[in-house]
Amino acid sequence: xxxxxxxxxxxxxxxxxxxxxxxxxPVRLFEMRPKKSTEAHHTGNFAELVxxxxxxxxxxxxxxxxxxxxxxxxNSVVITSADDTAVPAGGALAVDRDSFSELITKRVxxxxxxxxxxxxxxxxxxxxxxxxxxxxxxxPLAQAIKDFNGSEGFYFYDAAAPIIDKATIDMDKxxxxxxxxxxxxxxxxxxMTEEEFNAFYDELVAAEVAPLKExxxxxxxxxxxPIEVMAKRGRKTMLFGPLKPVxxxxxxxxxxxxxxxxxxxxxxxxxxxNIVGFQTHLKWGExxxxxxxxxxxxxxxxxxxxxxxxxxxxxxxxLLQQTYQSRLRDDLFFAxxxxxxxxxxxxxxxxxxxxxxxxRMAKEEELITFPQETAIGSMAYYITHASGxxxxxxxxxxxxxxxxxxxxxxxxxxYEAIANRALESLEAKxxxxxx
Ligand code: FAD
Numbered sequence: 001x002x003x004x005x006x007x008x009x010x011x012x013x014x015x016x017x018x019x020x021x022x023x024x025x026p027v028r029l030f031e032m033r034p035k036k037s038t039e040a041h042h043t044g045n046f047a048e049l050v051x052x053x054x055x056x057x058x059x060x061x062x063x064x065x066x067x068x069x070x071x072x073x074x075n076s077v078v079i080t081s082a083d084d085t086a087v088p089a090g091g092a093l094a095v096d097r098d099s100f101s102e103l104i105t106k107r108v109x110x111x112x113x114x115x116x117x118x119x120x121x122x123x124x125x126x127x128x129x130x131x132x133x134x135x136x137x138x139x140p141l142a143q144a145i146k147d148f149n150g151s152e153g154f155y156f157y158d159a160a161a162p163i164i165d166k167a168t169i170d171m172d173k174x175x176x177x178x179x180x181x182x183x184x185x186x187x188x189x190x191x192m193t194e195e196e197f198n199a200f201y202d203e204l205v206a207a208e209v210a211p212l213k214e215x216x217x218x219x220x221x222x223x224x225x226p227i228e229v230m231a232k233r234g235r236k237t238m239l240f241g242p243l244k245p246v247x248x249x250x251x252x253x254x255x256x257x258x259x260x261x262x263x264x265x266x267x268x269x270x271x272x273x274n275i276v277g278f279q280t281h282l283k284w285g286e287x288x289x290x291x292x293x294x295x296x297x298x299x300x301x302x303x304x305x306x307x308x309x310x311x312x313x314x315x316x317x318x319l320l321q322q323t324y325q326s327r328l329r330d331d332l333f334f335a336x337x338x339x340x341x342x343x344x345x346x347x348x349x350x351x352x353x354x355x356x357x358x359x360r361m362a363k364e365e366e367l368i369t370f371p372q373e374t375a376i377g378s379m380a381y382y383i384t385h386a387s388g389x390x391x392x393x394x395x396x397x398x399x400x401x402x403x404x405x406x407x408x409x410x411x412x413x414x415y416e417a418i419a420n421r422a423l424e425s426l427e428a429k430x431x432x433x434x435x
Contacts (some may be wrong), residue, residue: 003027
């Protein structure tokens, strides 16, 4: 039987190792910690949570809850260990971070088919391999990945604007138009009066910013400028930048608003929109509070908050298949945050898919693509079909699922229907693949 190499024992690599071993295939798992650490890890444990101890929502009323339930049903070591080490956290699944990663370390290390090698890998190995070295991949391997992928590369800086679920935008307040009506009308425009702009401005400049880590400071301003930093340069600065109203007259009144905030389509099915020019370092709660002051976004669901931090990820729409295989080399898989999925659970879920598929390859079985109706499949579909030009990492969210055959206006009922369809679809897939 062939052995599968897995590089990185983080959230994705640990899950991948578990899935491969559970399928009866031997694994060689390479992890550089504790010999060499990253800028954010503190221990030598597998699946260390580098920041929050929350794995976010646990109910089927939110997409990451659906994702977790699918993973539970596929015997995920990350989710079952989280369940076993949970701490009270309302509707969220939060864990005792040390017990959680110690338990995963123990389960993976003690698996008879797993051999752990404490070593930094600097070249991409031959043979069936999963690379899951995360957003803080060590420099030599990052270079090797960049060389392998060519110009489509590996980014080193994540400056992303918030992404909104279109179904939660008040379409009576916004209008579809491109500046000067050039080309197809492509943007949703949120018009502001002078009074609305001033109120928004005052809250934006006073909003609380997330603290910067030491290693983030050096890169911070090289990318694009956070909207709150631009705002602080002067009350009118944004009016000559992202909030410029020229050429965006409101078709209802024929008049030019005092300011306009534009939303740009973010996925092929137009269920998600990002706020143009709004890369930000504001705390997530502050983003929700301040950006909901934008006309039309009063009830908006932010499915992915704006972030600015070092984050190496690939241009997956150009480079990966839905099985998490490289398009350039069939027996090479990538998993985790570096593929452009965002978050602990999403990273583990991609490791689960890569692990199942790498094991199937070792056993000379057909590889699996999870249906887009499942949360797992919707993520794999998104990262391989989003626009390669503006690709940014993505959390699990209901906007990634295909539309339901019927229109359900009530949000709670709509999400419930999507969740039920996801789990039915997963069960059917499990039967099909005999998992
Ligand atoms: P990791 O968990 O980082 O695992 C990668 C592993 O590979 C590490 O163990 C590393 O030591 C190892 N490795 C790296 N290079 C090599 C090499 N060359 N050879 C061998 N081993 C190597 N997500 C959330 O959901 N909530 C948060 O609060 C959150 N906070 C974050 C804070 C920061 C500063 C960062 C950078 C990211 C954060 N994320 C958060 C995003 C993401 O969920 C985590 O980064 C998550 O750990 C990604 O999982 P992963 O398996 O892809 O990578």
